[in-house]
Amino acid sequence: MSRIHEALKKAEQERAPAQGGQAPAFASSFAPEMPPVIPESIQDAAMPASNPAAAPTATSFSNTLSFDALLARAPQLDWQPDQKAMLFFNGNESGRGTEEFRTLRSRLYHLRENMTLKKVLVTSALPKEGKSFTSANLAQVLVRQHGKRVLLIDADLRAPRLHLMLGTTAAPGLADYLQGTSDEFSIMQRGPMENLFFIPSGRKLSDAAEMVANGKLKVLLQRVEPLFDWIIIDSPPAVPVSDASVLAKACDGVVMVVRSNATPIDMARRAREEFPDQALVGVVLNGTNNETTPYSRYYYDAYVKNLSPESKP
Ligand SMILES: Nc1ncnc2c1ncn2[C@@H]1O[C@H](COP(=O)(O)OP(=O)(O)O)[C@@H](O)[C@H]1O
Numbered sequence: 001m002s003r004i005h006e007a008l009k010k011a012e013q014e015r016a017p018a019q020g021g022q023a024p025a026f027a028s029s030f031a032p033e034m035p036p037v038i039p040e041s042i043q044d045a046a047m048p049a050s051n052p053a054a055a056p057t058a059t060s061f062s063n064t065l066s067f068d069a070l071l072a073r074a075p076q077l078d079w080q081p082d083q084k085a086m087l088f089f090n091g092n093e094s095g096r097g098t099e100e101f102r103t104l105r106s107r108l109y110h111l112r113e114n115m116t117l118k119k120v121l122v123t124s125a126l127p128k129e130g131k132s133f134t135s136a137n138l139a140q141v142l143v144r145q146h147g148k149r150v151l152l153i154d155a156d157l158r159a160p161r162l163h164l165m166l167g168t169t170a171a172p173g174l175a176d177y178l179q180g181t182s183d184e185f186s187i188m189q190r191g192p193m194e195n196l197f198f199i200p201s202g203r204k205l206s207d208a209a210e211m212v213a214n215g216k217l218k219v220l221l222q223r224v225e226p227l228f229d230w231i232i233i234d235s236p237p238a239v240p241v242s243d244a245s246v247l248a249k250a251c252d253g254v255v256m257v258v259r260s261n262a263t264p265i266d267m268a269r270r271a272r273e274e275f276p277d278q279a280l281v282g283v284v285l286n287g288t289n290n291e292t293t294p295y296s297r298y299y300y301d302a303y304v305k306n307l308s309p310e311s312k313p
């Protein structure tokens with residue numbers, strides 16, 4: 001087993017009885033470009049059945065917001081996606097990393113059969129581990145399923161990147177809503193991908209932590225939630241700042257990104273400890289080396305071997 005996986009698992013086991021914490025429901029590894037390591041522990045199990053088609057579609061609307069109103073008011077912009085970071089935008093369904101994101105999607109649907117799982121926070125211990133990359137591609141792979149509506153939110157108000165990956169404007173966005181200067185319609189934009197909506201970070205704030213904690217984010221999520229099948233939230237790193245743990249409280253589950261051969265084990269542990277009461281629905285091992293894996297099947301297998309019986313939802 002890789003050292004990081006081992007450490008995360010051990011930390012979970014230590015925490016579970018004392019704090020009622022949950023072990024991650026699955027672990028995943030992928031990486032189109034980056035070197036090393038498929039953990040040995042994940043190389044020989046079978047992919048469980050999952051049934052994305054059975055999952056419900058967002059059809060119920062709140063009293064105040066409707067999807068038609070959203071379509072009418074959310075501006076359609078000419079996104080210029082960064083082709084390196086946005087794996088699905090160029091219509092390439094079989095590029096490196098795409099299969100792993102489909103597997104991640106399947107696992108989330110599988111988990112959703114047994115728990116409420118719509119608002120997913122993507123976080124990691126430190127900067128540059130692949131949170132934004134994972135959020136953006138997860139949102140894309142989810143919206144590729146017919147009729148599914150996805151909202152992607154850049155909640156990293158300190159170092160926002162999603163607007164750069166999508167090739168669009170950063171404002172107005174979340175910060176403007178949290179400050180009370182914009183409503184939910186005016187901060188949401190859409191691009192060429194049908195049913196994919198995006199809330200960028202918005203205007204730069206000097207008091208990001210206070211803004212994220214001011215309670216308005218929860219209100220925003222409550223209002224827009226009925227309009228979407230999935231809401232994917234990109235966050236700042238969990239160890240240096242408190243925003244991610246505040247954000248997690250407004251979400252149904254947390255996906256933790258761990259960078260292969262980069263994330264120090266103690267940092268990965270500390271990051272997990274930032275979410276004592278939140279469901280850790282998965283660990284994505286980013287930066288593994290496809291070269292060592294002859295089939296994408298290996299990646300499918302990756303999820304299962306790490307799914308210990310007690311960690312099933
Ligand atoms: N698996 C990957 N394959 C290719 N590029 C990646 C991968 N993971 C991250 N990157 C790139 O590395 C950089 C840092 O990743 P990013 O997602 O912005 O990190 P974070 O959000 O954790 O700070 C970005 O340019 C991103 O596109």
Ligand SMILES: [Mg+2]
Nearest residue numbers: 131132156161
């Ligand atoms: Mg980021």
